[in-house]
Structures are given as structure tokens and as C-alpha cells.
Amino acid sequence: MNSKNDSPKKESPYKYLTIISQLAISTIIPIVMMIFVGKALNYFFNTGPLVMIICIVLGVIAGLRELYDIPMKMNMKTMAYNKRNREEFEQKIEAEENKKG
Numbered sequence: 001m002n003s004k005n006d007s008p009k010k011e012s013p014y015k016y017l018t019i020i021s022q023l024a025i026s027t028i029i030p031i032v033m034m035i036f037v038g039k040a041l042n043y044f045f046n047t048g049p050l051v052m053i054i055c056i057v058l059g060v061i062a063g064l065r066e067l068y069d070i071p072m073k074m075n076m077k078t079m080a081y082n083k084r085n086r087e088e089f090e091q092k093i094e095a096e097e098n099k100k101g
Contacts, residue, residue, distance in 0.1 A: 019074070022070060023066075023067060023070055023071075026063070026066040026067070026070060027063040027064070027066060027067050028063065029063075030059045030060075030062035030063045030066065031056065031059035031060055031062075031063050032059070033059065034055040034056055034058055034059030034062070035052075035055065035056060035059065037055050038051055038052035038053075038054070038055030038056060039052065041055070
């Protein structure tokens with residue numbers, strides 16, 4: 001009865017390090033990209049600091065959105081995994097009860 005699926009899943013020691021790295025990179029990249037876009041627009045159109053400030057604000061908003069979306073997606077995957085495990089467990093219990101009764 002002991003199969004690979006019955007044993008508890010071991011977590012990788014680097015799991016949380018990868019999550020933190022992914023969150024940091026997903027937050028920083030849009031900000032840095034928008035700084036370069038703002039600088040390029042200022043260089044080509046001589047707009048002054050206003051476009052640069054607008055681009056930085058948009059980059060921060062995009063970074064914060066990613067900071068929100070990534071954990072929410074991970075939470076949805078975890079909830080689906082737990083639901084699947086609960087359904088399998090209930091089916092096993094039901095099968096054992098049918099054998100007894």
C-alpha cells in the first residue's frame with residue numbers, strides 16, 4: 001500500500017530562495033526598464049524630468065502588480081493541489097468503507 005504518492009512530499013531547501021528571487025526580479029525589472037525608457041524619451045524629445053517621473057511611477061506600479069500576482073497564482077496552485085489530495089483521500093476512505101460494509 002505504501003507507494004510513492006502516499007509518502008509526504010519533501011520540500012526543496014531552495015524553494016523559498018527561488019520564490020524570493022523571483023519576487024525581487026519581477027519587481028525590479030519593470031522599474032529599471034521604465035527608467036531606461038524615460039531616459040531615452042528625454043534624450044530624443046527633450047521633455048525634461050516629467051516623462052522620466054511618469055515612467056518611473058509606471059514601472060513601480062507594474063512591479064507592485066507583479067508582487068501581488070505571483071503569490072496569488074501560487075496560492076491558486078496550492079489550493080488546487082490540496083483540493084485534489086482531499087478528493088483522493090475521500091475516495092480512499094469511501095472505498096475502505098465499501099469493503100467493510
